[in-house]
Amino acid sequence: MAVKNNMTASIIKKSNAPLPSRERGGGEGEKVPTLLKLKTTAGDHHIARMAAVALGLTLIENAIPTPLPGVKPGLANIVTLIVLARYGWRVAAWVSLLRVVAGSLLFGSFLTPGFFLSLAGAVCSLVVLAFAQHLPTRWFGAVSHSIYAAFAHITGQMLVVYLWLIPHAGIAYLIPIFATAALVFGTVNGLIATRFMHNADMSDIHTIEKQIESQT
Amino acid sequence: MALQHIKIGDWLTILFGCIGVVMLTLKLWNGELADKALIRSGGKIFREVPLSNNQNIEVRGPLGISIITIQNRKARIASDPSPRQYCVRQGWLQQAGEIALCLPNQVSVEMIGSKKQYDSLNY
Missing domain, CATH: 1.20.5 (Single alpha-helices involved in coiled-coils or other helix-helix interfaces)
Structure with a gap:
């Protein structure tokens, strides 16, 4: 599914519309009020819905205590994986990045180091997924995508930590912990995504079967 | 499943x-195992000893004599006149980059491998 006209802002000029009250007072000459309107398509609404689901999972995830800061299951990536498999990379990128930005606004971490860590992780994951999605589907499923994305995620985060936050070789000691977490959570998330899609496909087949039965 | x-x-x-x-x-x-022990006294290098020979080394500092023991490719400060005995309690050093400091007596032992590793002291 190709999403066209994402977030196209169009300026609609209405010369006949009544002037807003604050512009009426010192009015010299005719002012044309402009109305900024966001034209959204059904595709945009779909992306927003998916991002909202991902956001909900982020919220749940933040309630789970973690043994080490930075080790998180990344449940929201389940949504990204399903969207990638169903609607392609472009939609997945929108959902993932919207989730990062909206999530940071929700938790009050916008433009903080935590936000940039999330962003770096998400961007690296998406870059790797752009390649991983072309793996033959006969042999590779969402589990593979999830694991590659999880490794890309920590790679991006460790790069940001090393290049910007803690430029010290000592953080290399933490890499095995993060890599193990990435492998475990990547596999689990991939399995959840695969299972979800399998169940959804099965229910689709059942409804189609019922429709056929009712028609005959 | x-x-x-x-x-x-x-x-x-x-x-x-x-x-x-x-x-x-x-x-x-x-971590890499150390090959040598670098002993410093008063900020200057006192001796650089290989870990292959078991030996005791006496280093004189401002408070007295610190004794450094090298045994089975490990090193430790066996005795030291410092009041709190931190460097003695640190025990055996084996890995490259490990270091025991006896600040009052200005004696230190640093383990050195084939290549220098970074840590918070020398970064």
Whole structure:
């Protein structure tokens, strides 16, 4: 599914519309009020819905205590994986990045180091997924995508930590912990995504079967 | 179970992921064993001794004599006149980059491997 006209802002000029009250007072000459309107398509609404689901999972995830800061299951990536498999990379990128930005606004971490860590992780994951999605589907499923994305995620985060936050070789000691977490959570998330899609496909087949039965 | 949904390539990915993680862990967590011990006194290098010979080395500092023992490719400060005995309690040093400091007596032992490792002291 190709999403066209994402977030196209169009300026609609209405010369006949009544002037807003604050512009009426010192009015010299005719002012044309402009109305900024966001034209959204059904595709945009779909992306927003998916991002909202991902956001909900982020919220749940933040309630789970973690043994080490930075080790998180990344449940929201389940949504990204399903969207990638169903609607392609472009939609997945929108959902993932919207989730990062909206999530940071929700938790009050916008433009903080935590936000940039999330962003770096998400961007690296998406870059790797752009390649991983072309793996033959006969042999590779969402589990593979999830694991590659999880490794890309920590790679991006460790790069940001090393290049910007803690430029010290000592953080290399933490890499095995993060890599193990990435492998475990990547596999689990991939399995959840695969299972979800399998169940959804099965229910689709059942409804189609019922429709056929009712028609005959 | 969800296991039936894992395809053969996914198993390979998991396998290579496991191998990668194990190799990373071994590489990053197994510090290199030291070859030599660098003994400093008053900020200057007193002696650089190989760990192959078992020996006791006496180093004179402002408070008295510190005794450094080298045994079985390990080193420790066996006795020191410092009041709190931190460097003595540190025990045996084996890995490259480890260091025991007796600040009051201005004596230190640093373990050195084939290449210099970074830590918070020398970064």
